[in-house]
Amino acid sequence: MQQKNYITPQGLEKLKSELRELRDVERPEIVRTVAWAASNGDRSENADYIYGKRRLREIDRRIEFLVKRLEKVIVINPGEQKSDKILFGATVTLIYENGEEKVYSIVGEDEADIESGRISWRSPLAQQLLNKSSGDSFVFRSPGGEQELEITNINYVTLP
Numbered sequence: 124m125q126q127k128n129y130i131t132p133q134g135l136e137k138l139k140s141e142l143r144e145l146r147d148v149e150r151p152e153i154v155r156t157v158a159w160a161a162s163n164g165d166r167s168e169n170a171d172y173i174y175g176k177r178r179l180r181e182i183d184r185r186i187e188f189l190v191k192r193l194e195k196v197i198v199i200n201p202g203e204q205k206s207d208k209i210l211f212g213a214t215v216t217l218i219y220e221n222g223e224e225k226v227y228s229i230v231g232e233d234e235a236d237i238e239s240g241r242i243s244w245r246s247p248l249a250q251q252l253l254n255k256s257s258g259d260s261f262v263f264r265s266p267g268g269e270q271e272l273e274i275t276n277i278n279y280v281t282l283p
Contacts (some may be wrong), residue, residue, distance in 0.1 A: 129194040129244055130231035133253045133282055137232055142189045150182050162181050192233060201228070202281035209277055211244050214275035224275075228282055230255075232269050241282075 130138070153175050160172035201212025209215055214228045228241050229252065235243035242249050251263055252274070260273045 126195065127197055128192055128231065128233070130196050130233060131141075131212060131282055132198055132200050134231045134234035135193075135196060138189055138193060138196075142193070145182050145186050145189070146251050148271065149264055150179070150276075152185070153178050153182065189274060196231075200281060204279040206279070207256055207277065209255050210273070212279055213252075213276045213280075214280060214282075217253055218273045218275055220271045230282070
């Protein structure tokens with residue numbers, strides 16, 4: 124059974140762009156370098172050849188990974204979500220028990236970036252947020268301990 128791979132349109136474009144770059148630009152360049160290095164003779168001490176072959180394997184693994192991820196995507200545009208509950212794509216404002224306010228957007232696994240406030244819909248925090256409403260409070264258990272959080276705002280906007 125295939126696992127769902129929810130993603131925003133921006134996340135989908137980022138994955139497709141990375142795949143195009145690897146397949147159409149980086150891989151052909153490395154293939155040319157490896158072919159040139161192989162034509163120089165002794166491959167056992169040829170750094171261009173050894174590094175190039177290693178890099179080709181890395182690129183091929185990443186291409187295979189991206190192709191498989193793209194086969195399973197379910198694109199959800201946050202700007203088109205209509206709910207007063209927290210669903211995939213929601214941008215949520217939380218107040219921590221110490222008064223600190225943080226804003227998180229719930230995005231796909233491939234687009235999560237905590238520094239930008241984007242958390243995967245599979246993350247522990249997102250899992251506790253899903254289906255809650257503005258005004259709800261809950262206890263979040265993290266490696267740093269338990270904290271009480273309050274949801275103060277839920278928006279559905281197209282992410283940049």
